Amino acid sequence: MALVSISSATARLQGQVLQPQPKALETPLALQLVFARRGCSSLQQLCRNSNGNAHGSFKKVGRTNVFIHATLAGVIQQEENKSSKATLPCGETWSIHKFGGTCVGTYERIQNVAKIVVDDPSLRKVVVVSAMSKVTDMLYSMLEKAQSRRNDHVDALDLIFQKHKETATALLGEGDDLSKLLSNLEEDTHNLRAMLRAIYIAGHVTESFSDFVVGHGELWSAQMLAAAVRKRGLSCVWMDTREVLVVNPTSLNQVDPDFEASENKLLKWYTDHPADTIIATGFIASTSENVPTTLKRDGSDFSAAILGALFRAKNVTIWTDVDGVYSADPRKVQEAVVLESLSYQEAWELSYFGANVLHPRTTIPVMKYDIPVTIRNVFNISAPGTKICRFPATESGQNDSLSFRAADLLVKGFATIDNLALVNVEGTGMAGVPGTASDIFATVKEVGANVVMISQVASSEHSVCFAVPEKEVMQVANALEKKFRVALEVGRLSRIEVVHDCCVLAAVGQRMASTPGVSATLFGALAKANINVRAIAQGCSEYNITVVVNQEDSVRALNAVHSRFYLSRTSLAVGIIGPGLIGGTLLEQLREQAATLKEDFKIDLRVLGIMGSRSMILNNLGLDLSQWRQQLAEKGENADLERFTTHMHSNHSIPNTVIVDCTANAEVAGKYYQWLKRGIHIVTPNKRANSGPLNRYLQLRELQRQSYTHYFYEATVGAGLPIISTLRGFLETGDKIQRIEGIFSGTLSYIFNNLSEGKTFSQIVSEAKAAGYTEPDPRDDLSGLDVARKVIILARESGLRLELDDIRVQSLVPEPLQACSSADEFMEKLSDYDHEISTKRDEANLAGEVLRYVGLVDVLGNTGSVELRRYPSTHPFAQLSGSDNIISFTTARYQKQPLIVRGPGAGADVTAGGVFSDMLRLASYLGAPS
Ligand SMILES: NC(=O)C1=CN([C@@H]2O[C@H](COP(=O)(O)OP(=O)(O)OC[C@H]3O[C@@H](n4cnc5c(N)ncnc54)[C@H](O)[C@@H]3O)[C@@H](O)[C@H]2O)C=CC1
Ligand SMILES: N[C@@H](CC=O)C(=O)O
Numbered sequence: 001m002a003l004v005s006i007s008s009a010t011a012r013l014q015g016q017v018l019q020p021q022p023k024a025l026e027t028p029l030a031l032q033l034v035f036a037r038r039g040c041s042s043l044q045q046l047c048r049n050s051n052g053n054a055h056g057s058f059k060k061v062g063r064t065n066v067f068i069h070a071t072l073a074g075v076i077q078q079e080e081n082k083s084s085k086a087t088l089p090c091g092e093t094w095s096i097h098k099f100g101g102t103c104v105g106t107y108e109r110i111q112n113v114a115k116i117v118v119d120d121p122s123l124r125k126v127v128v129v130s131a132m133s134k135v136t137d138m139l140y141s142m143l144e145k146a147q148s149r150r151n152d153h154v155d156a157l158d159l160i161f162q163k164h165k166e167t168a169t170a171l172l173g174e175g176d177d178l179s180k181l182l183s184n185l186e187e188d189t190h191n192l193r194a195m196l197r198a199i200y201i202a203g204h205v206t207e208s209f210s211d212f213v214v215g216h217g218e219l220w221s222a223q224m225l226a227a228a229v230r231k232r233g234l235s236c237v238w239m240d241t242r243e244v245l246v247v248n249p250t251s252l253n254q255v256d257p258d259f260e261a262s263e264n265k266l267l268k269w270y271t272d273h274p275a276d277t278i279i280a281t282g283f284i285a286s287t288s289e290n291v292p293t294t295l296k297r298d299g300s301d302f303s304a305a306i307l308g309a310l311f312r313a314k315n316v317t318i319w320t321d322v323d324g325v326y327s328a329d330p331r332k333v334q335e336a337v338v339l340e341s342l343s344y345q346e347a348w349e350l351s352y353f354g355a356n357v358l359h360p361r362t363t364i365p366v367m368k369y370d371i372p373v374t375i376r377n378v379f380n381i382s383a384p385g386t387k388i389c390r391f392p393a394t395e396s397g398q399n400d401s402l403s404f405r406a407a408d409l410l411v412k413g414f415a416t417i418d419n420l421a422l423v424n425v426e427g428t429g430m431a432g433v434p435g436t437a438s439d440i441f442a443t444v445k446e447v448g449a450n451v452v453m454i455s456q457v458a459s460s461e462h463s464v465c466f467a468v469p470e471k472e473v474m475q476v477a478n479a480l481e482k483k484f485r486v487a488l489e490v491g492r493l494s495r496i497e498v499v500h501d502c503c504v505l506a507a508v509g510q511r512m513a514s515t516p517g518v519s520a521t522l523f524g525a526l527a528k529a530n531i532n533v534r535a536i537a538q539g540c541s542e543y544n545i546t547v548v549v550n551q552e553d554s555v556r557a558l559n560a561v562h563s564r565f566y567l568s569r570t571s572l573a574v575g576i577i578g579p580g581l582i583g584g585t586l587l588e589q590l591r592e593q594a595a596t597l598k599e600d601f602k603i604d605l606r607v608l609g610i611m612g613s614r615s616m617i618l619n620n621l622g623l624d625l626s627q628w629r630q631q632l633a634e635k636g637e638n639a640d641l642e643r644f645t646t647h648m649h650s651n652h653s654i655p656n657t658v659i660v661d662c663t664a665n666a667e668v669a670g671k672y673y674q675w676l677k678r679g680i681h682i683v684t685p686n687k688r689a690n691s692g693p694l695n696r697y698l699q700l701r702e703l704q705r706q707s708y709t710h711y712f713y714e715a716t717v718g719a720g721l722p723i724i725s726t727l728r729g730f731l732e733t734g735d736k737i738q739r740i741e742g743i744f745s746g747t748l749s750y751i752f753n754n755l756s757e758g759k760t761f762s763q764i765v766s767e768a769k770a771a772g773y774t775e776p777d778p779r780d781d782l783s784g785l786d787v788a789r790k791v792i793i794l795a796r797e798s799g800l801r802l803e804l805d806d807i808r809v810q811s812l813v814p815e816p817l818q819a820c821s822s823a824d825e826f827m828e829k830l831s832d833y834d835h836e837i838s839t840k841r842d843e844a845n846l847a848g849e850v851l852r853y854v855g856l857v858d859v860l861g862n863t864g865s866v867e868l869r870r871y872p873s874t875h876p877f878a879q880l881s882g883s884d885n886i887i888s889f890t891t892a893r894y895q896k897q898p899l900i901v902r903g904p905g906a907g908a909d910v911t912a913g914g915v916f917s918d919m920l921r922l923a924s925y926l927g928a929p930s
């Protein structure tokens with residue numbers, strides 16, 4: 001089977017297939033010049049167009065070269081004879097500049113342009129200029145008024161006249177140039193007035209009249225710029241390009257340049273106006289019958305490209321108001337960068353997908369001579385701009401015009417086309433039935449809809465899927481239903497489905513589609529951002545990969561792929577709930593580490609929201625982490641969990657979102673399921689979700705395992721100590737857990753480590769609270785509830801199906817204090833019961849033992865418990881200090897000697913550090929370098 005590929009961008013140009021361009025290194029220079037002069041793009045075409053002696057066949061490859069050279073020698077000779085008569089200085093001495101309307105919008109801007117022209121050190125230059133900004137629109141609107149027989153067309157003309165008169169006067173002050181210019185302006189205006197009067201009377205304007213009138217904007221701006229350049233001391237002439245450029249209309253409201261006729265006219269014009277600096281009008285030209293016309297949309301760029309080809313220029317610079325072509329729309333992707341270079345084909349593709357690059361037809365004339373086009377910013381001339389030229393042609397690593405760095409980048413840019421709908425035509429009857437696809441697209445053409453992309457399941461031919469603008473889709477669907485009514489009735493087609501609210505995302509880059517790994521990375525970046533891909537199309541051209549995603553994901557998808565390819569950076573939008581001790585410390589750690597993470601580890605963490613129990617602050621770009629406390633206090637809005645979630649979810653510029661729950665709150669934990677479902681990742685030290693009702697825990701874990709969304713909670717047990725990850729490691733590697741035993745409470749560890757003769761129980765509880773070890777309500781620690789939660793979390797991780805109530809817990813809260821209404825009241829009254837604990841301690845001491853509050857998960861016995869126990873003073877549990885936790889894992893592999901993890905198990909720094917490290921683990925799962 002043969003693969004037939006028509007370069008989509010080329011085909012789009014004129015609805016016809018062009019021959020491939022001769023490659024620079026394959027075709028001798030003399031031959032290229034012949035191609036160019038004869039308007040040919042291939043040897044075959046040249047032979048067909050040339051005189052009799054160039055006819056021949058190219059069948060035998062071995063002899064072909066000799067034959068072609070022999071038969072074409074005559075042609076080349078003719079060309080050389082012809083060019084020896086030419087008076088146009090050639091040989092790559094010309095630079096072409098093109099300045100758009102905004103570049104010459106005021107007299108100051110025209111002065112700026114004149115300076116750029118004078119400063120260009122090129123030996124010879126042609127400067128193509130558009131009308132002053134808004135002038136072309138004003139001229140069209142004036143015509144419309146005249147045609148509609150509105151008297152105010154006269155005022156409109158006066159306004160345009162006045163604008164140019166004032167600009168010229170401000171620009172030139174006085175002198176012959178100004179007098180000449182004003183006299184031309186007056187004469188033109190006088191003539192226009194007469195023409196408008198005729199249009200007014202007729203109530204109609206023909207296309208050639210209209211083209212003649214609207215071209216005046218360029219005539220005047222070119223004359224003004226020429227005068228401004230002369231005023232700066234550089235001699236120059238201005239060119240009315242209607243005298244030079246000859247174009248023929250095509251069927252698609254476009255025009256094709258007639259290079260041969262234009263070249264002849266140019267040679268004549270240049271004989272009459274020999275000059276090294278020429279200021280030429282953009283946009284306008286003449287037909288072969290000498291009737292004024294325009295080059296239609298993007299006309300001035302096209303003028304510059306055609307003149308570039310006619311002058312065989314060494315370069316063309318398109319001056320505009322942006323620094324160059326961006327890797328993505330900078331309004332949507334904050335980190336979009338200006339591209340150093342693009343191949344002509346890449347520029348075509350990007351412009352098709354809506355990027356503001358050169359229109360494809362503009363590049364055709366310059367491509368023929370390999371003339372590079374640079375897009376530069378007239379308001380920032382220090383920016384080098386983007387160079388559009390031929391892609392490196394050799395396999396050997398030599399490249400002809402792009403830098404290595406640029407060539408190395410397989411994916412150059414990303415763009416989207418928004419507000420599309422997908423049409424999916426499905427049915428087993430489509431398999432092997434020739435013509436179904438052509439019937440479908442003939443029907444689409446009949447309703448005049450614009451097919452943006454097509455994707456066919458080629459192996460089975462069971463479906464054809466294509467995207468059209470949302471506003472055209474119902475018409476398309478109705479027409480298809482009608483056309484395929486019978487096929488649908490008899491079941492040859494099963495359905496015609498419309499998927500609304502889609503957009504197309506294209507990744508553009510030469511050869512990227514044929515490079516292993518590029519598509520995988522693209523789809524991986526989308527999957528990790530939880531973006532569903534609805535359809536895929538990859539052109540044979542290998543210049544782009546196109547995917548269809550939901551419209552609501554458009555900007556997020558753009559950012560996801562852009563950051564993955566362009567910056568190889570993982571960006572995470574972070575929302576923090578509960579900026580108390582742990583949350584606040586985490587924010588501090590994030591602030592200190594953000595720059596290093598970004599620079600050295602390619603991880604960009606942006607805090608877009610902070611919510612406390614009363615107020616919250618939200619931001620789309622990233623909060624200033626040195627100011628958050630003040631902002632929360634002074635500018636915070638009322639806390640609202642729903643709004644907070646929506647804000648985090650609807651952030652479009654950062655592809656991945658994580659909510660970090662630093663509360664001890666059950667209501668917040670109750671939202672995790674919803675968040676995971678919406679693709680929001682979760683990191684938390686809050687034990688509530690995993691120690692709550694068993695079925696909810698199981699649902700949560702199930703959902704998380706099925707999706708690409710992550711849920712990390714290392715800090716729920718042993719704070720920053722690697723407890724959950726150690727346990728996971730056993731399970732994943734096939735070890736069998738038998739028993740987990742240890743001191744899981746930093747608070748209670750601290751209390752019993754410090755319960756010496758000199759200090760009372762209640763004093764030490766207060767110290768633990770002040771040190772940040774306790775739960776927000778210390779009764780949760782003393783009652784054993786906090787340890788019970790950790791026990792249940794570990795039990796469930798180990799596979800036990802237990803509820804919190806199944807854990808036997810020995811509480812240390814004195815019976816009478818269990819009814820206290822607040823934590824403060826509890827702390828106040830606790831000292832009354834100090835003697836109960838000191839008695840127990842003394843009894844243990846007498847026996848050479850210590851008190852330790854321990855938790856136990858007995859996996860084999862399917863139970864869990866929390867109790868106060870006595871251990872010999874030589875036991876490892878007796879050797880702890882501070883808030884140390886110690887956890888011993890007995891497993892099939894660690895049976896004789898359990899694996900022990902020990903270290904501080906509570907406190908702000910270590911806990912926040914544990915949460916932070918979960919966030920980085922998440923970033924790593926999302927693709928950050930490990
Ligand atoms: N302190 C420690 O050493 C460790 C704490 N943890 C856990 O970390 C979490 C936080 O503990 P701390 O920072 O010590 O407590 P904290 O009381 O200092 O901070 C909790 C914060 O959450 C806020 N909050 C409560 N309900 C909220 C709601 N519905 N919406 C928004 N904000 C709400 C509170 O206003 C407070 O600012 C708890 O779940 C705790 O179990 C885990 C391991 C160690
Ligand atoms: N209050 C807890 C904090 C960690 O989970 C403790 O004391 O261990």
Ligand code: NA
Pocket residue numbers: 714715716717718719720721722723724914
């Ligand atoms: Na931990």
